[in-house]
Amino acid sequence: MPKLKTKSGAKKRFKITASGKVKYQQSGKRHGMIKRTTKQIREHRGTNVLFKTDGDNIKKYFLPNG
Template sequence: MPKLKTKSGAKKRFKITGTGKVLYAQAGKRHGMIKRTNKQIRNLRGTSVMFKSDGDNIIKYFLPNG
C-alpha cells in the first residue's frame, strides 16, 4: 500500500504538540472587527487546543505523518 500524503492545507493550519494535541488558529478575525467587542477580539488572539476527538480525526486523515 502506498504511503499516505499529508494534506498541504492542513500543514498550514494545524500544529501537533509534543504530547499529541492539535493546535489551531482562532477563527473570526479576518474582517468585521468594528462590530465585535474588544473582549471578543482579545479572546480570539493566539492559538487554541482542539478537542481530543476532533484532533484525533485531523491527525488520522490529514496529518498521518505528524
C-alpha cells in the same frame, strides 16, 4: 505502495504539539473588527487546542508525520 501524503489544507491550518495535541488558530480575526466587541477580539488572540476527539480526526490527515 505509494507514499502517504499529508493533506496540504491540514498542514496549513493545524500543528501537532510534542504531547500529541492539535493546535489551531482561532477564527474571526480577518475583517469586520468594528462589529466585534473588544472582549471578543481579545479572546480570539493566539492559538487554542482542539478537543481530543476532534484532534484525533485531524491527526488522520497527518498520517505519515503525525
